[in-house]
Amino acid sequence: MDLDPGTIAIIQLAWSRGLGLDDGALADADANERIYHVTAEPRQVSFVRLFGREVFCGPEWAADYVRSKSLTELTRGSTLMRLSHDVGGRALGTELLYFADTFPTLFPAEDYAVGEDPLLVSALERLCPPDDVSEAGLSARDSVFTLVDDSAGEERVLSGAGYSLSEGILADMSVLTAPSVRCRGLGSYISAVAVEDAMAAGLIPQWRVESGNVGAARTAVSSGFIAAGLRASVALPAA
Structure with missing residues (x-):
């Protein structure tokens, strides 16, 4: 089962806005393209992969560090921790992102x-x-x-x-x-x-599910x- 293309476009719009990008940034990006969003006074460093597009958000020095890093490396929280170790970075974890666009089937719960x-x-x-x-x-x-x-x-x-x-x-x-x-x-x-x-x-x-929360x-x-x-x-x- 896949999400409707219209749903995907709306999710990309919402995440583009949430990451401080132009509205069409994620939708217009090519598959497996990585977008770098450099911020002057960042509160966090983050890496997002959504529908095959990647976004790295953080200061210039952090962006320079990860340009040579692979998807596999960046999906490990340890990679971001290493790059922020010298400035006292604190791990916020890795979240898996799930979405739904179909009404669920609800059966009567007679006992509840x-x-x-x-x-x-x-x-x-x-x-x-x-x-x-x-x-x-x-x-x-x-x-x-x-x-x-x-x-x-x-x-x-x-x-x-x-x-x-x-x-x-x-x-x-x-x-x-x-x-x-x-x-x-x-x-x-x-x-x-x-x-x-x-x-x-x-x-x-x-x-948003914490990685490891099976x-x-x-x-x-x-x-x-x-x-x-x-x-x-x-x-x-x-x-």
């Missing part, structure tokens, strides 16, 4: 209810490891949905998904599931609820998302 109460999100976050809570950032999302088991007469939150608006076009997704009920498809179900809401609002769902990547794929690229970033200290 969908809620939108922020208190349910807080309750879910208390059940999960701090690192998972930080990565998902669910309570900070603009729109959030939770999957609740109320069969025993008392609400028990199981999973949650939500999104925030990005560049006025994309719905930046995340999901969080209680450890005791993972690997049951609950994250995929509530993600589909959030995806449907985002698409009904005219947005394109985007899912569970989140599986949930993204099972929710209908398609891998389209990655971003590796290193934060630079304030000048």
